[in-house]
Amino acid sequence: MSIRTVDAVMAEQRAASFKTRSIKSSAKKAGLLLALSMLDLTTLEGKDSPEKVRALCQKAVTPDPVRPDLPKAAAVCVYPALIRTARETLESLGDTHVKVAAVATGFPSGQYPLSVRIRDTELAIADGADEIDMVISRGSFLAGRYDEVAEEIREVKAVCNASSSLGGREHVHLKVILETGELETYDNARRASDLAIEALLQDGGDGPAGTGFIKTSTGKVQPAATMPVTLVMLEAIRDAYLATGKMVGMKPAGGIRTAKESLHYLVMVKETLGDAWLSPDWFRFGASTLMNDIVRQIQWLESGKYAARYDVTEA
Amino acid sequence: MPTSDGDSPRVSNGSAANAIAVREPSRISPAPASASAASSHALEFASAWDYAPAPESTKVDIAMRYGLFIDGAFTEPQADKPTKSSPAAKRDLYFKTINPATEQALSEIASAGARDVDRAVQAARKAQPKWAALKPTERAKYLFRIARRVQERARELAILETLDGGKPIRESRDIDIPLVAQHFFYHAGWADKLAYAFPGASPKPLGVCGQIIPWNFPLLMAAWKIAPALACGNTVVLKPAETTSLTALRLAEILQEIDLPPGVVNIITGAGDTGAAIVEHPGIDKIAFTGSTDVGKRIAKAVAGTQKRLTLELGGKSPHIIFEDASIDQAVEGIIQGIFFNQGHVCCAGSRLLVQESVLDEVKHKLLVRMASIRVGDPMDKNTDLGAINSHAQLKRIEGYIDAGCNEGAELNVAGTLGKAPPKRSALASAPASGGTGVPPVSGSLSTSNPFPDSTGYWCRPCLFAGVQPSHIIAREEIFGPVVAMMSFRTPEEALARANNTPYGLAAGVWTDKGSKIFEIAKKLEAGVVWLNTYNRFDPASPFGGFKESGFGREGGMQGLQAYVRV
Structure with a gap:
């Protein structure tokens, strides 16, 4: 694998250029609906309660109670202890669309023996997770032990591929969190992306759409998702696609709070990877407060009035 | 695909590049991960979630006629006095200025x-x-x-x-x-x-x-x-x-x-x-x-x-050198900025692209992918990247060079995402008092470079010539349009020789992640401005000007002041 470097100045300049696109009227509405459908509605706190997760699931299924026609979120993203709650809530709501994504592999630090992290994944799958958001071992990566990182991704992927034998859901998807805030440089973000993509595609990459994602951040480290780092990761995905024809998904997470920002990201995806990635199968936002801003923006587009914060339901 | 009169046999076809080159916005994207998308490995930019028109709609007052600004006031131009050399010289005191995107007259300007x-x-x-x-x-x-x-x-x-x-x-x-x-x-x-x-x-x-x-x-x-x-x-x-x-x-x-x-x-x-x-x-x-x-x-x-x-x-014919150890994705972005900024109407445009042989295919492929996402069309739309060519004469000049490039054996690739086509020329002709300036219509059977051959306005898609030789006209003469000529080199020595092999010396660009190489090359380039890992960046504090036939004197910065003082 050749090592690709990133020129920080130009990468940032390019990322900023997407923000100057003018997204108006019909394009704005279509973009907001698309962003809504790409949301991994997330709660990842030590104080998360079953009640909070039940509210989150309800919110994912009905982003706006007065607008049942709005797209549902793509997934709810929770800690392993709350997978069952999420699963049961979604079942009781009769919903089969919203997926349950669980962080695993010793989230958020990954500072555990690999055996523990694998077991964490197995239990999450057995509890009913549709998607696993794993963290890489930044320690190994920064120490230059790249093979170790690739190996842990391959092993977790193997667990996901074998989900049925664990009594879990079929075709469990895997998102690999690079935690770019800790990798610091764009060069590292690119190298980690290339490495993760290669590991994800090692099994042939022939699973259903979206079985493999790379993801920026846990949300626990600053900076989390930024446009330049997302661009660098999108470019890695594009290069892999141009070389092999295999698609890998992308999930920026952490720090994307406004509808406007989500449109900037979609512009970047559209102009970097093209139309095929403009789908929840291939692009997700990991966010907790973004949904309500999108809901309010849609209301504004339709009624010309801004809803007050208390007019939209909390998750 | 725009009509072609068959006179441009050198337009590449059958390659992945051409799949980009001839893509039209109306084409429906294949479903994600469909067999066709995966097998050709092509990226689509023009079908899903297209941006709605975003015209800059603020009205600006333009007078019917403008005089000359002399001694603090606008004044009428004066007829020339008859002289011996030109007895009773009669000339038009006003001429029309037009909008090159619509060919409509905007105003009359004093001569x-x-x-x-x-x-x-x-x-x-x-x-x-x-x-x-x-x-x-x-x-x-x-x-x-x-x-x-x-x-x-x-x-x-x-x-x-x-x-x-x-x-x-x-x-x-x-x-x-x-x-x-x-x-x-x-x-x-x-x-x-x-x-x-x-x-x-x-x-x-x-x-x-x-x-x-x-x-x-x-x-x-x-x-x-x-x-x-x-x-x-x-x-x-x-x-x-x-x-x-x-x-x-x-x-x-x-x-x-x-x-x-x-x-x-x-x-x-x-x-x-x-x-x-x-x-x-x-x-x-x-x-x-x-x-x-x-x-x-x-x-x-x-x-x-x-x-x-x-x-x-x-003028200039500035070399843009991409070494194999460059950050390729950003270098591609630099190439785009270097040649397609302002429709290539830039004296310091990076119009001679010199790419190290080991990354030539990668750079070409990525450049074509990136060029496919350039939005060509109405300059007043806020999402347009490449607007109208400044004048009919300039469009003709550019098209002449494109033909010359094809005739000399270079491989032409055209790209771009097209905006809404401007009004048809025939519709305009039937409308009376259109304010047209009598410029003859651009022929409808030009090379593929014109995205809107039947419409009003002067247009040229982003064009990449591959396989260019240093002796080709398009490698030597300033085109002043969105046309880049790509050549390859093997060693830094060869890159320098090719870069300096021009009567011009206005600007140059170098892309490499290796700091020592940057300074080594920059020192030996015969150019007034050398951009390192960037291109077409301007700042009033930075002097600008050329070597050789690109002129003399500097503008901007402390050095620029010298041109306006006696010391």
Whole structure:
């Protein structure tokens, strides 16, 4: 694998250029609906309660109670202890669309023996997770032990591929969190992306759409998702696609709070990877407060009035 | 695919590149991960989630007719006196300026004759001693006022620049006009600090400066010329290019608004004859010209043997060198900025692309992918990246070069995401009083470079020539359009030899992640501006100017002041 470097100045300049696109009227509405459908509605706190997760699931299924026609979120993203709650809530709501994504592999630090992290994944799958958001071992990566990182991704992927034998859901998807805030440089973000993509595609990459994602951040480290780092990761995905024809998904997470920002990201995806990635199968936002801003923006587009914060339901 | 008359057999076909080249926005994207998408590995940019039209709809007042700005007031042009050489010379006193995206006339512009030039020079001469004697901080105040007023009227100026010149509103709004204000701010700062720029000397103004500017950055070039001249205590007779006079005339209004003393800046419009009259006028102390090398040489001859000082900023065929150890994705972005910025109407455009052989295929492939996402169309749409070609004559010139490239055996690739087609030419012809200027319609069977061959306006898609040899016309001559000529090299030595193998020497770009290589190469490049891991970045504090046939003298920065003082 050749090592690709990133020129920080130009990468940032390019990322900023997407923000100057003018997204108006019909394009704005279509973009907001698309962003809504790409949301991994997330709660990842030590104080998360079953009640909070039940509210989150309800919110994912009905982003706006007065607008049942709005797209549902793509997934709810929770800690392993709350997978069952999420699963049961979604079942009781009769919903089969919203997926349950669980962080695993010793989230958020990954500072555990690999055996523990694998077991964490197995239990999450057995509890009913549709998607696993794993963290890489930044320690190994920064120490230059790249093979170790690739190996842990391959092993977790193997667990996901074998989900049925664990009594879990079929075709469990895997998102690999690079935690770019800790990798610091764009060069590292690119190298980690290339490495993760290669590991994800090692099994042939022939699973259903979206079985493999790379993801920026846990949300626990600053900076989390930024446009330049997302661009660098999108470019890695594009290069892999141009070389092999295999698609890998992308999930920026952490720090994307406004509808406007989500449109900037979609512009970047559209102009970097093209139309095929403009789908929840291939692009997700990991966010907790973004949904309500999108809901309010849609209301504004339709009624010309801004809803007050208390007019939209909390998750 | 646009109609082709079969005269361009060199257009590549069957390759992945061509799949990009001929893609039309109306084509439906294959479903994600469908067999066809995966097998060709092509990326689609034009079908899903297209941006809705985002026209800049602010109305800007444009007068039916503009006079000449002489001695602080707009005046009518005067008919020439009959002379022996041209008895009873009768000439049109006004000419039309058109919007190159619609071919509709925007206004009528005065054509200055020799008597008008003389009036302007007299006014400038009369105003100069008082202007030079003004306290430097007072001169600075005027420049600051101009800068602030430009900022306040930025949107109007940007719209006018785009209407008259065809450049995308995105660029006039985000680059041209902000830089105009910066240039006035920057030089306002110098006005009272000239002694520090020339330590040990006492810089004196030159007198009256005749300044002739091109059509590619109309107002920005006016700012580059006027700001340092005024800061140094000179007065000015400025002539904008005949296709793009409107923003300079709007600047004249701003000069009135801020009460600049009459005669300090005179803006006279017209074509080449007007420029020649300025160059030949004996009352002028300095000529500053930006434009083509041909005209520059004629000016140099005309000025030779006179007291006039001269600075020339002429053409270029700037090399853009991509080494294998560059950050390729960003280098591709740099190439895009280097050649497609302002439709390639940039004297320092990176039009000769030199790519190290080991990354040639990768760079070409990525460049074509990136070019496919460039949005070509209405310059007034805020999402347009590549607007209209400035004039019919320029479009013809560009197309002539594209034909030459194909005929000499280079491989043409055209790309771009097309915006909505402008109105059909036939529809316009049937509409009476269209205000057209009698320019013959562009033929409908051009090479594939014209995305809207049946429509009004002058258009050219982003074009990449691969397999170019250094002897090809497209590798030697300035095209001044969105056409890049790609060549390869093996060693740094060869890159340098090829880069310097040109009569021009305006700018160059180098992409490598290796710091030592950057300095090694930059030192040996014969170019006035060398951009390292970037391209087409401008700043008032950074001097700009050329080597060899790209001219002499510097503009901007402390070095730029030298052209406007006697020390």
